[in-house]
Structure formats: C-alpha cells, structure tokens
Amino acid sequence: MWSQDLLFSYEYPFTNEARNTLTSFNLVFENVPKAEIEETKKLVIAIAKKKKIDLTVQENSGDTLKSALVRYTLAKIIIGVSNSEQLKVRFAKEYSDFSYSRLKSEKVIMDLLTDLFDVDSLSFDEKDYLVGIRLEKYLKYPPREKTLELVNRNLKNGYVYLTKQSLPLFLKNVAYWEIYNSFDKDYSKAPHTFREIAKEAKGAIYIPVPKIFLTKGKLTPEKFPPCIRALSKSIAEGNMPGHFGNIALTTFLLGIGAPVDFILETYKQSAKFDPKVATYQIQYLAGKTGSRTGSEKYSAPSCKKMQDWNLCVNRDPLCEKVSHPLSYYSAKIGNFKKKGKADERKVVSKNKV
Amino acid sequence: MNEKSFLKTKFREYYLKNRIPLLPRIEQREFGVGDFKKKITSRHLNFPSMNALKDYLVMETPLHISASVAYYGNVKGRTMDEKQWVGTDLIFEFDSDELNPPCMETHDSWRCPKCKKAGHGSVRACPECGSKTLLDSWVCHQCLNAAREQMQKLIDDFLLSDFGFEKKDLSLNFSGNRGYHIYIRNDVVYNLDKSAIVELMNYVTGRNLDPISHGFAEPDFSKSQKTYGPKPTDLGWSGRIARSAIDYIGKADAKSFAVDFNISTQMAHRILDRKEEMVRGIESGLWPLDFVKTKNPLEIWASLAQRFAARSAAEVDAQVTSDVRKIMRLPGSLHGATGLIAMPVKDLDRFDPLKDPIAFKGGSTKINVSRAPEFTLGGETFGPYENKTLELSDFAAVYLIAKGVAVIV
Structure with missing residues (x-):
C-alpha cells in the first residue's frame, strides 16, 4: 500500500511533506537494515564518481517508496559528514533534476509550490502568469539558469511572476538550494559506519583535471x-x-x-x-x-x-x-x-x- | 593657520552646533575616516551611540567620515570575517561624472603629468602619451540634474513599481559633492545576501538581459517573417523593451535605421514610411521584419533589444551596490573635498544641491585661488579665477580650499 503523500515525499524529498513523512517512520539509525546502508553507499559512491544515476524506483510500492526516502536521508547525512563541496553540489543537482523530471501535472506543481511557500508570499493576480512569488522569497534561491535571473523575469509590485514554462524551472532551482542548504547541520554525532562511507566517498570523488592552454609556454x-x-x-x-x-x-x-x-x-x-x-x-x-x-x-x-x-x-x-x-x-x-x-x-x- | 587646520576648525564649529541625523543600528556599523585630500585613512572604527559619534566628530573632527552599509554581529573585529556580517542596507549611488554630461567639457579639465599636455573635459588617459591624467573636476546644476534624473528613474521605474518598495523605505541623500545616494532599509533588504543584491543590481542596469527569456522567438517562416516578441503591456523588462522599441521607431531617422538594420538608406526610407504598421505589430507581440531580406530577423531584433534595454536601464554605480562591505559617506556629515553637507533630501524636486547643503553661512576669509573655472554656489556665481587673491564668503572659501585650489592668505 502506498499513499499519494508517500509518493509526493519520494519525488520531492526536500519538502515539508517529506519531512513529516520521514518523522512518521520513527527512523532509528541503529535499526536501519544493512542492505539499505549498502544501497545508500552505492548511491553516494556513484555520485562521487559522477556516474549516471537513476533515482526511479522499479515499482511504486509502500516499501520501495519508503526505502527511497530513507536512502535520500541517509545519503544526505553521509555527504553532510564528508563536508565535501563537490558531493553536496552533485547530490543537490541529482535530486533536483529528478524532482524536475517528475513535475508533470499542474496540480503537483501547485502542491509543491504551496508546500514550499506561504500563501502570503504568492500572488495570483496577473492573468498571463501562473503565480507571482514575493521578491525576497524568489531571491533566496540564486538563479542557476539564465532565464531565472531576475532581469529575465517579469516583476510587478514586489512579485516575480512565473509562467507555466518558467515555474517548473524555478521549482527545480528551489529544490537544488533547499537540498544544498540542508547540509548546514551538526554531524558530529553521526554513526561510525556513516563516517567510514563518507571517507570512502571523498576518496572516490572524480575531478576533471583542468588542462591549461599554453601560448609560448604560458597562458596570457x-x-x-x-x-x-x-x-x-x-x-x-x-x-x-x-x-x-x-x-x-x-x-x-x-x-x-x-x-x-x-x-x-x-x-x-x-x-x-x-x-x-x-x-x-x-x-x-x-x-x-x-x-x-x-x-x-x-x-x-x-x-x-x-x-x-x-x-x-x-x-x-x-x-x-x-x-x-x-x-x-x-x-x-x-x-x-x-x-x-x-x-x-x-x-x-x-x-x- | 594652514589649510587643513582651517578646515578642521570650521568643521568642528559645524559639528558642535549641528546634529547628525539618526543612523539606524549605529552600534553594528563600521566607520572609516579621512583627512585633507584623503577620503579614507583609517577604518574599523565603531560607535555605540549617536552621542558617542557626535563626541568623536567634535573632538577628532575628521574631514571625511563614512559608515558601512553592512551591519556586523561583532563590529569590533579587526578582519571582515571576525566582524561577522549579519545584514545590510541596499544602496545605489549616482555620480554625475559617471554619466558624462556635456557640461563636463566646460568646467572640467585634465593635464598629463608626463608630457604636460592639457585640455578640457574629463580625459582619464592622455591622448598623446597614454599616461594617466590628473583631473580637475567641478560640478554645476546641469550635471547634478543628470544624476538626479537617473535617481528619479530608478525610484519610479524600478524601486517602487517593480520591486514594490514603499517610499518610507527609501532615504535619499546628497553625497556632498558630485551626486546622490539612495539607501533602502527594511526587513526585506536586511536579510538579502550578496547574490540577491547582485540580482537586484543586474535588474536595474539590464545586465545579463536575455531577449529570448523576454519572449523573442523564431518566426514561422512558412507563414511570415514576423518575429514573436514582448508587448508594451507586458510586465517589467519585457514591456520596457517593447515600449523602448516603439519609442525608437517613432524617433528613428532613415540614416540611423539603415545602420542598425544593415540596409540601404533608400530601403530605410521605405520602411519608415510604414512606422504605424510596425508599431501596431509590436503592440500585438509580432515584431515585423518581413520588409528586410534577412535569414535571421530574431538575431537582429534580439540584438536591438539589448540596445533598447540600455536606454531604459538606470545608470547606477554597479560596484557600489554590489559591495556589501562598502563604507559610504555618513549622511549629515561634511564632505572633506567641498565643505558641503552630505544632506538627507526630503523633497527631491525642491532640493538645490548647490545651495541647500551650504554649511558655513556668514563670515568671510581671504584666500589665493590658483585656478578655478566659473562656478555656482549658495546662489552666487564665482570665478573664473587664475592666481587671484580675494576675500570670499566662508562657504566659498571652504569649498575652494577643500578642493585644493586655494590657500589662506
């Protein structure tokens, strides 16, 4: 059995809904099955090595969705423990891309929007746009795409207005920053196993070596x-x-x-x-x-x-x-x-x- | 008495008799001070209260004093990291010399310290030898009006209408010399980080504007060569680009139009005969270009859109706005290079920047002026002077001494 709430939490694990769902699991790290930790380790190492990752579950069942959400949570702790900027960025990008790929219906888009923003921060006054977001809320999420830069959005009276095309892109950006900023925690009490995996993941990080163009021996x-x-x-x-x-x-x-x-x-x-x-x-x-x-x-x-x-x-x-x-x-x-x-x-x- | 002592004495008199307007969160701000001909000689100062600041101004009397736009958790820290940045005012600066108004050709001059060449205007690199020049800059109502117009444009077009700030959040300040500052203080601004401030600054200057994001799209060539584009009624920059384009078409002459579209002047004439049709097209979101033999009308319009945007942007000093650790001249203090008050402006329409901020009314001082063009101050016109000894009202004497072109006799 699985509910729409659980599906939503799996697809958008950075939301308040997902946090509530996770709390309802009463997760105790000591009791997490070894197999789950192994799967999480594979995920983190794959992120470190920049391998292609598929976050889709094979079938939507209560157990698979729950496992996916637990894996997200454990992976986040391990990466938090590693304190590696590359891992944080790659993790946030993988999951925000995944969430974006799931943003198909207008209903889900609006559910996500109202999960992330107070109603007071939204305006539905402009007929050509799906929604307006309060300027200060919009600016909380630095744009990662040209089209989301403030200068490329339409503003009126302190609201940034988004269309059917631009709102999903904005939500992807919000997802990225919500995940990235969620690493700002104290991980000193994380279990020893997680520290070991974090250490291994850090060692596995793939960094392309920059090759500097040379003109007569040096770049000028x-x-x-x-x-x-x-x-x-x-x-x-x-x-x-x-x-x-x-x-x-x-x-x-x-x-x-x-x-x-x-x-x-x-x-x-x-x-x-x-x-x-x-x-x-x-x-x-x-x-x-x-x-x-x-x-x-x-x-x-x-x-x-x-x-x-x-x-x-x-x-x-x-x-x-x-x-x-x-x-x-x-x-x-x-x-x-x-x-x-x-x-x-x-x-x-x-x-x- | 030398010039520096003279200025300090006059400034001290002023600070004894006058209040500095309340500076919000003064205890969280860093201060910097400067001396004769040096805007900043020392930073990392702090004051727990307005009274402590006033005592300092009377006792030490710096010729320049600036306060941080940032608020710090530990303002006594010596490094910026130790200070712990916690929030900021949003500030925009408008300097007349950045706007290059035509009057600069009249009252400004330059000379090259290397090859001794000299001339009128504000030339920063010597045209003869390429060396950095020494500038002799002055202001007049015309150039200060140019700065004021830009400030008004920012307020009306961006701060109030697009950003939704309220008038009560804005504090306008004359800089005491060449322009104006706008401070925006409210809870929204206080919590902005640097990236958010860069976004706001890019918005008002139109920097990074992407025509495609504003509705420009390839035409369907099977139907027509009309490019999809923004409409004048669209919000924000989209509407601004469309309105600017309509304005451009309305004023365009065949010669400039031919250059912009890379067509013959003859064809430009034919096209401009259809001005009304073009304007109607833009109003409906279909930008006409079917009259030009081009394979890429989108590229032409997109390129022109950047130019239209530049006409609508506010000309602010981008570096000032985006530097969240900047220290700015303290509102209400005296400007050490003019002796004028860096005065809060309540009514911009009525404010006279060469009359209202006069600090030293009454009294006179005998000075020798090495060189000064004709200038207006305190409602009077002075100069031009060339190695001339004369007795002037204190405000004019202070002005010339502070500018470094006069000595006390």
Missing part, C-alpha cells in the same frame, strides 16, 4: 582584449555574461586554441555555472556536438559584431588598430604574424591537450 589572459577581459571579469564576479557574451567569450577562447576543459574552468567561477549546460554549449560552439558536429568551430565575433552586441567596452588605443578581438590578442602576444608560426602553435596546442 592579461593580453586578452578589453572586451574579453570584461566578460571574464563578469564571470569572476559570479555572473554569467549572457547569451551573446557567452558566445563571444567561448568562441574567442576556442579561437586561441584553448581546450574545452579550460573554458569550462573559466565558467566554473560563476555562481550560476551549470556544468551540463556549459559543456554542451562549449562543445556546440567547438563543432563537436549538435547540428554542426564534425564541422569547423564557430568563429569568434569581429569588433563590429561585438559593438552590435553591446559587448565592445573599455576600448584602448590598440583597439583602434584592429578589427577583431583575435587580432588584438595576436598583436599583444606577438604571434600569428607568420602563417607557419600559427600552424606550429596549433600543433603544439593540440599535443598539450
């Missing part, structure tokens, strides 16, 4: 043109430079021969970094995925294009002498002047990658 971002430096700075300040900014920066970096990993590392500085989206976009511009697979990478925009996109900023005297950001970089590093040298550099770069 200080020689980037002012427009590209401004975009990098924006990322370092925690922002994403927007659609055209991303294209400009990525194609510039690809243009000087930087490998995808290095470009990913650049974007990682942003608080809004989403590795999945960023990887796809970079690969796409590099001609390694999407409709242009196998073809030439996109070329970096010219100075004129940068002006059209309002990205031409902080012009300096050298800008007056070139018509392309790549020419600026070439001039600064004293490279690319002879065709042979440029080709040679490409070979060197390729070998390094």
